[in-house]
Amino acid sequence: MPATVVVGSQWGDEGKGRVIDLLSAEADLVVRFGGGNNAGHTVWVGEQRYAMHLIPTGILRHKLSLLGAGMVIDLAVLREEEQALTEAGIAVFEHLRISENAHLILPYHKLQEAEEEARLGAKAIGTTRRGIGPAYEDKAARRGLRMGDLREAARLREKLECVVEYKNFLLGRVYGVPPIEVTPLYEALCEHYRYYATSICDTSLLVNEALRGGKNVLFEGAQGTMLDPDWGTYPYVTSSSPMSGAVACGAGVGPKYIGRVLGTAKAYTSRVGAGPFPTEMPEEIAATMREQGGEFGTTTGRARRIGWFDAVVVRKSARLNGLDALAITHLDVLDRFEEIPLCVAYECGGERTTEFPNDLGQVAACRPVYETMPGWKEDISGARAFDDLPKNAQRYVRRIEELVEAPVSHLLVGRQREQSILL
Numbered sequence: 184m185p186a187t188v189v190v191g192s193q194w195g196d197e198g199k200g201r202v203i204d205l206l207s208a209e210a211d212l213v214v215r216f217g218g219g220n221n222a223g224h225t226v227w228v229g230e231q232r233y234a235m236h237l238i239p240t241g242i243l244r245h246k247l248s249l250l251g252a253g254m255v256i257d258l259a260v261l262r263e264e265e266q267a268l269t270e271a272g273i274a275v276f277e278h279l280r281i282s283e284n285a286h287l288i289l290p291y292h293k294l295q296e297a298e299e300e301a302r303l304g305a306k307a308i309g310t311t312r313r314g315i316g317p318a319y320e321d322k323a324a325r326r327g328l329r330m331g332d333l334r335e336a337a338r339l340r341e342k343l344e345c346v347v348e349y350k351n352f353l354l355g356r357v358y359g360v361p362p363i364e365v366t367p368l369y370e371a372l373c374e375h376y377r378y379y380a381t382s383i384c385d386t387s388l389l390v391n392e393a394l395r396g397g398k399n400v401l402f403e404g405a406q407g408t409m410l411d412p413d414w415g416t417y418p419y420v421t422s423s424s425p426m427s428g429a430v431a432c433g434a435g436v437g438p439k440y441i442g443r444v445l446g447t448a449k450a451y452t453s454r455v456g457a458g459p460f461p462t463e464m465p466e467e468i469a470a471t472m473r474e475q476g477g478e479f480g481t482t483t484g485r486a487r488r489i490g491w492f493d494a495v496v497v498r499k500s501a502r503l504n505g506l507d508a509l510a511i512t513h514l515d516v517l518d519r520f521e522e523i524p525l526c527v528a529y530e531c532g533g534e535r536t537t538e539f540p541n542d543l544g545q546v547a548a549c550r551p552v553y554e555t556m557p558g559w560k561e562d563i564s565g566a567r568a569f570d571d572l573p574k575n576a577q578r579y580v581r582r583i584e585e586l587v588e589a590p591v592s593h594l595l596v597g598r599q600r601e602q603s604i605l606l
């Protein structure tokens with residue numbers, strides 16, 4: 184059975200968790216393929232709120248859940264997340280497997296990131312400060328520690344001593360921070376390993392076996408396409424690819440197994456951190472939308488920046504990811520508007536374009552061109568079929584489909600599982 188991948192089509196926080204939760208009802212295996220605990224997926228089941236950071240959302244339905252090789256993992260955070268879920272009645276340990284090739288996020292990564300963001304001051308990226316970037320830097324520089332390194336204590340200690348010596352030299356010289364000690368780091372890692380020893384494995388074998396056996400595999404994306412290091416608003420991006428193309432490398436499967444690519448987008452746009460955001464709205468309107476849409480980071484609690492739906496952005500995502508369909512979330516947050524501006528193109532240097540420029544200088548020179556859609560001024564949270572929606576809400580969705588050149592497959596009209604519409 185061809186696998187499905189769910190990716191974010193904007194700057195992250197599109198509501199992927201909700202969509203993955205819906206799809207994972209039918210899945211046998213759910214796999215994260217990149218990123219780390221910079222991700223934050225919020226899922227409500229009744230009155231219980233689950234905040235997922237590292238663990239795939241499929242765990243909420245007790246599905247086998249894998250952390251792929253493309254991820255960077257902070258084991259202390261994983262333990263905390265597991266504990267919170269276990270206390271809420273989710274059997275995490277039995278269903279979780281961790282790739283032996285995934286990289287570790289260590290305290291010096293967080294320290295390095297905090298120091299560098301502080302040094303950058305007004306030019307900071309506005310990262311989640313979870314050590315993501317420095318952990319991927321070390322991976323690329325071939326000095327990272329991987330889950331598999333935890334297996335042999337003596338070798339682990341040796342590697343750790345070598346890298347800590349380097350980090351102390353670097354962080355001391357550049358930022359003037361006091362040296363980090365190896366022993367507490369080593370002991371903490373050994374303790375985590377005792378706990379997770381049986382969960383660490385070659386997860387690629389499990390995914391491939393499931394795919395060949397006709398099982399339903401769901402790849403869970405994190406972040407959004409506009410945060411991709413190659414195709415996003417570089418340098419205001421994350422450090423791993425959140426796109427559908429990253430599944431193959433991050434999970435260790437051939438791309439031929441990916442049968443369906445589902446993008447998620449909010450009915451408007453949000454962004455956390457610095458960087459361009461052409462359709463960002465004035466704070467007076469953003470403040471109300473933020474309250475209504477619960478637009479505060481699941482991971483950092485930061486207030487998200489809010490803007491109107493940008494079809495230029497989602498159109499770019501549709502192209503880059505090869506989207507088969509789009510799930511639109513938070514449609515109900517637009518209920519109260521008389522009119523809804525929809526960005527259909529940009530005007531750059533007197534020319535109109537529907538392609539998002541790759542160059543940030545050009546992005547800065549672009550002005551969004553809006554089409555004003557009539558609002559529906561009605562509570563749509565009870566709609567369960569497309570025909571239940573007011574005509575103006577239907578028009579809004581159909582216009583998005585035309586503009587981004589991808590069909591809409593799901594609409595989410597509230598935070599509960601049943602508040603969804605399948606088209």
Ligand code: IMP
Nearest residue numbers: 195196221222309310311420421455456
């Ligand atoms: P980092 O991934 O922590 O290095 O942060 C780099 C940029 O990506 C910052 O602008 C973050 O706010 C943003 N970012 C990272 N992960 C997410 C996410 O899951 N949702 C939204 N933004 C994110």
